[in-house]
Amino acid sequence: MGGGGVLIVGYLSIIVLLPIAALISHGLSISVATHGSGWAFWHWHVSFGFKTFWSAVTAVGSRNSIWLSLWLSLGVAAINAVMGVAIAWVLVRDRFFGRGFIDSVIDLPFALPTIVAGVVLLAIYGPNSPIHVDLFETWMGLMLALLFVTLPFSVRAVQPVLASLDLESEAAARTLGAGGARIFFSVVMPSLWPSVLSGFGLAFARAVGEFGSISLIAGGIGRTTTASYYIYNLTAGFLWVDAAAVSTALLVISLVVLVTTNVVSRRYQSRLL
Amino acid sequence: MTNTSKWTLRVVVMSYLGVLIGLPVTFLVVKAFGHGFGAFWSEVTQRDALDALKLSLEVAAIAVPVNALVGVGAALLIARHDFVGKRVLDTVFDVPIAISPIIIGIALVLAYSRIGWFGAPLARWGINVLFTPLGIVLATMSVSLPYVLRSILPVLLEVGDDQEQAARTLGAGRFRIFFQVTLPSIRWAVLYGVTLTIARTLGEFGAVLVVSGNITGVTQTLPIYIFDSWDQRFDVLGSYSGALVLALISIGVLGILAALKRREKKLLVDFA
Amino acid sequence: MSISLSHLTKHYAKTHAVQDVSAEIKHGSLTAVLGPSGSGKSTLLKLISGLEKPDEGTVTIDGEDMTHVDPRHRDIGFCFQHYAPFRHMNVAKNVAFGLKVRKRPKKEIDARVSELLALVKLEGKAKSFPAQLSGGERQRMALARALAIEPRVLLLDEPFGALDAVVRAELRHWLKELHGQLHVTTVLVTHDQQEAMEVADQLIVMRAGRVVQSGNPLALYESPATDFVHEFLGPSTIFEGEVTRPHDLELVSVHQGQVKGRITSIVSLGFEAQVTVELSDGTSTWVQLSRNELSAMGLRVALLVGVRRREDIDA
Numbered sequence: 038m039g040g041g042g043v044l045i046v047g048y049l050s051i052i053v054l055l056p057i058a059a060l061i062s063h064g065l066s067i068s069v070a071t072h073g074s075g076w077a078f079w080h081w082h083v084s085f086g087f088k089t090f091w092s093a094v095t096a097v098g099s100r101n102s103i104w105l106s107l108w109l110s111l112g113v114a115a116i117n118a119v120m121g122v123a124i125a126w127v128l129v130r131d132r133f134f135g136r137g138f139i140d141s142v143i144d145l146p147f148a149l150p151t152i153v154a155g156v157v158l159l160a161i162y163g164p165n166s167p168i169h170v171d172l173f174e175t176w177m178g179l180m181l182a183l184l185f186v187t188l189p190f191s192v193r194a195v196q197p198v199l200a201s202l203d204l205e206s207e208a209a210a211r212t213l214g215a216g217g218a219r220i221f222f223s224v225v226m227p228s229l230w231p232s233v234l235s236g237f238g239l240a241f242a243r244a245v246g247e248f249g250s251i252s253l254i255a256g257g258i259g260r261t262t263t264a265s266y267y268i269y270n271l272t273a274g275f276l277w278v279d280a281a282a283v284s285t286a287l288l289v290i291s292l293v294v295l296v297t298t299n300v301v302s303r304r305y306q307s308r309l310l
Numbered sequence: 311m312t313n314t315s316k317w318t319l320r321v322v323v324m325s326y327l328g329v330l331i332g333l334p335v336t337f338l339v340v341k342a343f344g345h346g347f348g349a350f351w352s353e354v355t356q357r358d359a360l361d362a363l364k365l366s367l368e369v370a371a372i373a374v375p376v377n378a379l380v381g382v383g384a385a386l387l388i389a390r391h392d393f394v395g396k397r398v399l400d401t402v403f404d405v406p407i408a409i410s411p412i413i414i415g416i417a418l419v420l421a422y423s424r425i426g427w428f429g430a431p432l433a434r435w436g437i438n439v440l441f442t443p444l445g446i447v448l449a450t451m452s453v454s455l456p457y458v459l460r461s462i463l464p465v466l467l468e469v470g471d472d473q474e475q476a477a478r479t480l481g482a483g484r485f486r487i488f489f490q491v492t493l494p495s496i497r498w499a500v501l502y503g504v505t506l507t508i509a510r511t512l513g514e515f516g517a518v519l520v521v522s523g524n525i526t527g528v529t530q531t532l533p534i535y536i537f538d539s540w541d542q543r544f545d546v547l548g549s550y551s552g553a554l555v556l557a558l559i560s561i562g563v564l565g566i567l568a569a570l571k572r573r574e575k576k577l578l579v580d581f582a
Numbered sequence: 583m584s585i586s587l588s589h590l591t592k593h594y595a596k597t598h599a600v601q602d603v604s605a606e607i608k609h610g611s612l613t614a615v616l617g618p619s620g621s622g623k624s625t626l627l628k629l630i631s632g633l634e635k636p637d638e639g640t641v642t643i644d645g646e647d648m649t650h651v652d653p654r655h656r657d658i659g660f661c662f663q664h665y666a667p668f669r670h671m672n673v674a675k676n677v678a679f680g681l682k683v684r685k686r687p688k689k690e691i692d693a694r695v696s697e698l699l700a701l702v703k704l705e706g707k708a709k710s711f712p713a714q715l716s717g718g719e720r721q722r723m724a725l726a727r728a729l730a731i732e733p734r735v736l737l738l739d740e741p742f743g744a745l746d747a748v749v750r751a752e753l754r755h756w757l758k759e760l761h762g763q764l765h766v767t768t769v770l771v772t773h774d775q776q777e778a779m780e781v782a783d784q785l786i787v788m789r790a791g792r793v794v795q796s797g798n799p800l801a802l803y804e805s806p807a808t809d810f811v812h813e814f815l816g817p818s819t820i821f822e823g824e825v826t827r828p829h830d831l832e833l834v835s836v837h838q839g840q841v842k843g844r845i846t847s848i849v850s851l852g853f854e855a856q857v858t859v860e861l862s863d864g865t866s867t868w869v870q871l872s873r874n875e876l877s878a879m880g881l882r883v884a885l886l887v888g889v890r891r892r893e894d895i896d897a
Contacts, residue, residue: 041383042393048380049402052452056417057405059427063420120326127323131316139324141568145331148560148567150513152533156540156553161337168333185330205666208633209724212653212660213680213731217315223679227670246410249515249533253540265412265516272416272520281420284413295408308711309669 063278064285065090093282101259102267103286109176109263110244113183114191114237121191121236122199122229128192129199147189151249154185159253174256179263182250187240194236195229202228228309231302238298242291335557342554345547353551362535362552365443369531370511373450378504381458386492388459389466390474403456414452415520418445423521441523446531449517454510461503462496465574469495498574502567509563513556532556583644583734583767584609585630590639592625599625601791603639607784610765612758614772614782614799616814622791623771624663627737630769631660643734659728659766663740665720667712673699673723674708680731698726701760718749729764738770742777754781775815779803787811819867821889828870832892833857833879839888843867848876848883857881859889 061067066086093099128140146154158181162172172178202225210220248265255261262270264287271280342350353359387393388400406414420426423440424433432438439445477491493500515533522529524538532552539548585607592600600622607613615623628634630641632653640649648656668676674695681691699705702722712720721741728736741757742750758781761768772778778785779799786796787810795807806812812825819828822841836842843861855876858868869889871881881887 042387045380045384045387046399048376049399049455052418052448052455053402053405055427056414056421056452059421060413060417062427120323123319124323124327127319131320133320137568139327141564142327142331144564144567145335145560148509148563150509150515150533150556150560152515152536153513153553153556153560156536156549157334157338157557159540160341160550161334167337167340181330185334188330203664203666205662205664206668208653209660209662209666209727210668210679212631212633212656212658213727214654214683215679216654217312219683224668227668242408246413248410248412248519252515252537257541265410268410268416269412269516269520272412272419277416277420277425280416284410284416288409288413291409309713 060281061285061288064281064283066278066282089278090282090285093279094286096279098259098262098267099264099283099286102262102264103283103290105176105179105262106245106264106287107290109179109183110241113180113187113244114241117184117187117191117240118233118237121188121195122233124188124192125196125199128196143189143192146185146187151186151247152252154250155182155253158182158185158250163254173254174258174261176261178254179251179261182254183244183247186247186250187243190239190243191236194239195232198229198232199225231306231309234298234302234305238295238302241294241298245287245291245294338550338554338557342547342550344550349547350551350554353545353548354555356548358530359532359535359548359552362530362532363555365446365530366512366532369443369447369450370508372447373454373511374504374507377451377454377507378458378500380455381503381507382462382496382500385459385462385466385496386488389463390471403459406452406455411449411453411514411516412520415449415517418448418452418517418521422448440521441525441529443529445521446518446529449521450511450514453514453517454507457506457510458500458503461506462499465496465499466492498570502570502574505563505566505570509560512559585644585735585767585769586642587626587630588640588642590626590629590636590641592622592629592634592636598622598791600629600636603788603791603793605786605793605796607767607769609644609767611784612761612768612770612782613784613786614770614778615786615788616772616775616778617788618814619773620790621788623773623788624739626788627660627739627769627771630735631658631737632656633660657731657734659731659733659736661721661724661728661736661738661741663743665712665724667720667723669712672709672711673704673715676712676723677726677730679727684731694730698730701729702726716749717745718753721745721753725760729766733766736766736768738768740772741770742774743772750777757781779815787814817870819869820865821867821891826891828856828868830892831867831869831889832875833859833869833871833881834888834890836886836888839890841889843887843889845881845883845885845887848881850876859887861889 066089067083068086069083094103124143128136128143149157158178159173161167162170162178162181164171164173172181206224206228207220210224215223246265247263248269251261251263252266252269255263255266257266257270264283268280268283268287271277271283384399384403388396419440421428422432422437423429423445424438429438437444439448473491473495474487477487482490513533514531515537518531519534519537522531522534524530524534530538533556536549536552536556539545539552587603587605587607590600590603591598603622603626615626617623625634629636632641632648632651636649640647642648643656653660668679671679677695677698678691681694686694695708696705699708702725704719704722704726707715707719707723712723715723725738742753745753754777770781782799784796785799785802787794787802789810795802795811802811803815806815809825812818817828818825819831820826821831833839841861843859843866845857846860846866847858849856849858850873853873855871855873856868857871857876858866860866867889
């Protein structure tokens with residue numbers, strides 16, 4: 038790998054790997070003690086503070102917030118999976134004036150800082166709403182914010198795959214007598230599933246961890262405290278170990294979802310190629 | 311596809327995008343200028359706002375070049391060399407965008423602040439990351455890590471190493487090959503990645519909020535200033551005005567990205 | 583089922599893909615539409631199938647005007663150039679697709695699928711996915727899929743274009759045999775004159791969107807209507823200012839021929855030899871001889887010879 042490689046690994050260790058290790062170690066209250074004379078690993082005593090971890094994660098506030106984040110994220114990922122296919126379809130298959138503009142607009146939620154996304158949504162769906170729709174401190178408001186920030190993931194996962202589909206298969210289905218709906222569900226969708234699924238996974242992971250866009254619209258009341266907001270509140274009270282514990286739980290949840298969607302989508306795809 | 315279903319789909323998609331993106335962005339402009347341009351201007355030029363903007367730019371000035379160098383280096387390593395742990399290296403780059411920025415902030419604190427793993431030795435050298443600009447730089451570097459790599463890697467793989475090998479047979483050295491053969495073929499991708507990195511560094515909120523402690527004039531970046539204006543100081547107009555400034559920067563970024571995508575089709579497969 | 587095409591015209595953005603094409607395709611025939619790339623032959627096939635709509639003209643199948651009928655209701659079997667397999671379905675499901683659309687009972691579908699797989703010699707591959715098949719197998723699967731719905735017309739777009747030479751020759755024979763068994767009216771599109779001559783009993787030669795000549799392959803070979811057809815349907819050379827077949831020329835001793843020339847090259851291709859002669863008027867022509875003729879005359883490069891048409895002897 039050479040000197041450059043060592044530098045890169047060192048940098049990654051400093052800004053990603055060591056911090057994550059420190060987080061999990063604090064979260065699970067892992068402590069390492071040595072006994073005897075040496076530093077070799079057989080002198081180590083590793084102990085887990087599973088009790089501390091569990092009580093932090095199962096505290097009422099923690100449980101409620103994780104639960105809220107889970108179902109919101111599932112809902113958001115599902116809605117955007119459907120809308121992502123619809124939008125990708127319009128962008129790839131339809132021809133109309135301004136299509137290029139719409140295509141760029143899809144990236145806006147990605148380019149926009151999350152806090153700005155929050156302010157933007159409050160400008161119309163907040164208190165003093167110009168259209169009299171006030172979603173401040175409601176789960177609907179949270180959902181809207183999460184739909185906003187995860188939209189690019191859902192669309193961009195599907196779009197290139199849809200664009201590369203073989204149009205002849207659809208023509209073949211038509212000559213065999215299939216109608217529009219049947220062609221879509223039994224010829225097009227089966228080829229899109231892997232990408233829809235991976236878009237779902239990305240959107241879910243993003244939604245579970247999202248903070249900036251919902252930090253204002255949540256308003257800081259219990260009913261709308263998501264997991265990331267709850268964790269932030271813990272840090273504001275300097276409860277770092279509890280925060281690390283809930284963070285670890287949240288990490289595990291996103292990891293499971295990401296790995297599952299990835300494995301399922303890969304397995305499915307391997308049959309097609 | 312029949313005309314009816316085509317139009318139904320168009321209307322559904324446009325309404326969704328309108329409710330989710332179009333209307334909110336429009337009303338941000340309306341609200342920011344709600345008390346006239348003068349009020350907007352005095353909001354964005356007040357001292358705290360300018361301090362926040364200055365800090366944001368300083369942080370970006372450090373984080374962006376570092377991550378650009380690391381991204382280019384790692385992309386070359388992954389695309390052109392075989393080594394044990396290549397897939398692990400590739401995956402590590404995605405960790406910061408796969409997890410919550412809040413969690414990244416906490417992780418940094420638990421590693422490098424006084425209460426963290428390396429807190430004691432670092433404190434002896436006078437280094438602390440909690441509630442300091444250094445912490446903000448670290449957090450920003452972490453969350454904006456993957457963009458350069460993710461922009462370059464597909465292009466590098468597509469271009470292949472034929473040209474580099476040809477240059478080698480013609481007697482070119484490593485530096486000449488990099489600057490005269492490799493870099494020209496990935497320059498748009500590098501620019502694309504750098505643009506994304508800038509956007510992310512200027513906009514990062516969660517990770518920075520955790521490590522910064524939100525000290526006005528010292529550790530307040532522009533996104534945190536926007537948050538603070540709304541949440542703590544009830545200066546809604548200040549919040550809208552700051553948000554509009556960042557939104558305009560983002561729209562500029564989008565324009566650059568779109569132009570780059572037209573030059574290099576492969577860039578369409580971005581962060582997703 | 584006969585097909586009748588009348589004054590078909592199709593424009594794309596700038597090009598005339600098909601221009602005023604009329605043709606009759608007889609019931610039970612195997613017709614090849616032959617032409618160089620860009621001649622409009624694939625577009626013609628898409629017009630017959632309904633996948634493209636003509637700007638002008640009509641498509642009649644069996645006396646029924648099909649011009650405005652959607653392809654799903656035309657009862658045609660279409661085999662695409664790249665086979666267009668449904669990649670997420672196994673071979674059996676691919677073949678069954680058209681029958682499922684038609685809501686046939688499951689028993690009937692199963693029976694028909696195994697019958698077809700036997701017909702295209704893919705019995706053992708029912709559960710395989712397209713990705714696991716060779717090119718030739720994919721082609722046969724696509725054929726079975728098209729035949730499953732008992733189409734009135736079978737349309738094949740460059741059916742052997744993407745296959746290697748050996749498999750191509752095998753499949754050609756097999757297709758001819760299959761057509762002999764089924765007698766389904768078949769139209770195939772190809773740019774390969776040898777393939778067309780070998781397989782088809784009717785030819786339609788196209789160029790630049792128009793039909794140049796049509797009819798039975800041998801008749802077209804023997805009496806091509808234009809120089810283009812002449813050159814396209816087989817080897818050709820120019821002799822005395824006319825396009826002619828090189829095997830219709832012969833070499834004689836320099837005293838016998840009215841046209842004299844010098845041999846500039848001899849290429850031996852096994853049984854056949856191609857002899858190039860530079861004629862006294864400065865033009866050059868080539869003559870196709872058998873190996874025996876070549877050795878009997880003791881031909882070699884730089885020899886002076888006479889050239890004449892073989893039929894001159896008969897006359």
